[in-house]
Amino acid sequence: MSAVEEANEAFYRAFSAMDLDAMTGLWSRSERDVCIHPGWKILRGWDEIEHSWRQIFTGADALQFFVTDVSVRSSPELAIVTCIENMVSIARGQRVGSRIAATNAFARTGDGWKLVLHQGSAIAGQTEVADLEVGGEVH
Amino acid sequence: MSAVEEANEAFYRAFSAMDLDAMTGLWSRSERDVCIHPGWKILRGWDEIEHSWRQIFTGADALQFFVTDVSVRSSPELAIVTCIENMVSIARGQRVGSRIAATNAFARTGDGWKLVLHQGSAIAGQTEVADLEVGGEVH
Numbered sequence: 001m002s003a004v005e006e007a008n009e010a011f012y013r014a015f016s017a018m019d020l021d022a023m024t025g026l027w028s029r030s031e032r033d034v035c036i037h038p039g040w041k042i043l044r045g046w047d048e049i050e051h052s053w054r055q056i057f058t059g060a061d062a063l064q065f066f067v068t069d070v071s072v073r074s075s076p077e078l079a080i081v082t083c084i085e086n087m088v089s090i091a092r093g094q095r096v097g098s099r100i101a102a103t104n105a106f107a108r109t110g111d112g113w114k115l116v117l118h119q120g121s122a123i124a125g126q127t128e129v130a131d132l133e134v135g136g137e138v139h
Numbered sequence: 140m141s142a143v144e145e146a147n148e149a150f151y152r153a154f155s156a157m158d159l160d161a162m163t164g165l166w167s168r169s170e171r172d173v174c175i176h177p178g179w180k181i182l183r184g185w186d187e188i189e190h191s192w193r194q195i196f197t198g199a200d201a202l203q204f205f206v207t208d209v210s211v212r213s214s215p216e217l218a219i220v221t222c223i224e225n226m227v228s229i230a231r232g233q234r235v236g237s238r239i240a241a242t243n244a245f246a247r248t249g250d251g252w253k254l255v256l257h258q259g260s261a262i263a264g265q266t267e268v269a270d271l272e273v274g275g276e277v278h
Contacts, residue, residue, distance in 0.1 A: 032210070032212060034221050034242075036221075036240045038260060039260070039262065039263035040240070040263070041223075042221060042240045044210065071171070071173070071183065073171055073244075073246075073255060073256075075214060075215070075217040077214035077215065078212070078216075078217040078219065079217075080219070080255075082175075082181060082256070084180075101175045101180065103173075103244075103256065103258050105212075105219055105242075105244075107212075107214075116212060116219075117219060117221070117242065119242050119258050119260060121175060121177060121260030121261075122178065122260075123180050124178035
């Protein structure tokens, strides 16, 4: 697995663990970072983005991801990963499944590949994955 | 304006002109190209992507864009543009406005910067822009 794929996997580990410290360590944390959650406006700069992760992690009791269809386009300084997030979220006793198409971009830094952009968009008609196996390959 | 910004503007000119030939010339047209229209699954490779533009251009009578909040992250080989597409589409006499958050990635080629990724996601609660000025800066 390439270093970029490892950074992408670490992103979904931090996301599913709802671990703000781990999430923070994965981003470049600059003014130029960009994050577009499904249905949200564009968030620019680490301050706004950190706030959004706080909101998301506070709003859910549990998040699980099964990431599929991963593809990487790499260059010396920037790399772009696209994938499908098969997600199950549990909040207030409700279990909701969704399929989200995602782009994650990473910049090479002295401290490895760091997230500079995340965009997720819900795939229409794919909000029911109640039969998705929880456990197994889901992490 | 940088060459990347020019390529991004050319993308929205081709999109609003519903000009498949112009759109085709803007993409790298490789197996690795990625396109995620709002609500759609991930399209991979130029064949699928070209087909989607054909569908979109056939389904609308007119498309107008007013692109705002443009930001560029560039590197020698790959560049990423994020922006808001304030869009008005007219189809079967219905005029629908929407605000879409978009990521466009370009790769440097011997023939200039070419699109390798487009992702658009609708911003929730922003589907009514009927009061958007048509004409003026809209192109």
